Amino acid sequence: AEQRLYDELGQQQGISQLMELFVLEIAADERIIHHFENVDIDRFHRMLSEHICELSGGPCEYTGESMVTVHTGMNISRAEFNAVVEHLMTAMDEQQLPVSTQNRLLAILAAFHKEVIHQ
Numbered sequence: 001a002e003q004r005l006y007d008e009l010g011q012q013q014g015i016s017q018l019m020e021l022f023v024l025e026i027a028a029d030e031r032i033i034h035h036f037e038n039v040d041i042d043r044f045h046r047m048l049s050e051h052i053c054e055l056s057g058g059p060c061e062y063t064g065e066s067m068v069t070v071h072t073g074m075n076i077s078r079a080e081f082n083a084v085v086e087h088l089m090t091a092m093d094e095q096q097l098p099v100s101t102q103n104r105l106l107a108i109l110a111a112f113h114k115e116v117i118h119q
């Protein structure tokens with residue numbers, strides 16, 4: 001059987017580290033940082049980690065808001081969405097995750113584009 005994506009990502013610790021790198025990449029991007037000005041970054045990191053843990057088949061239950069609810073009012077553009085995906089790719093490279101693992105996670109997140117863009 002195929003390995004759980006959760007295991008490929010290094011389980012909870014690997015996901016937490018990956019999300020930390022991801023948040024640092026986002027915070028360094030002038031094109032999108034305005035969306036995060038009033039955001040509680042600790043919560044953001046925790047919610048992202050829970051979300052990815054659950055989506056990848058790990059033993060977590062995401063306790064945050066729905067993707068539509070969270071991103072409503074942000075009017076996120078396709079370019080901004082792509083910028084965030086790029087930051088995830090950079091973070092996954094830094095974590096030295098295999099391309100096959102990276103593609104599995106990207107496929108899951110790409111499916112949210114309709115719930116995140118232009119809400």
Ligand code: HEM
Binds near residue numbers: 035071081
């Ligand atoms: C696949 C794409 C995306 C996914 C899966 C995603 C996922 C999430 C999750 C799980 C949270 C935490 C929700 C909570 O605290 O209850 C969140 C919050 C947030 N997201 Fe996204 N996100 C995506 C794309 C984006 C993009 C492209 C932007 C902006 C450029 C963005 C901006 C934000 C902001 C600003 C928050 C914090 C909201 C707050 O705490 O008030 N997200 N996102």
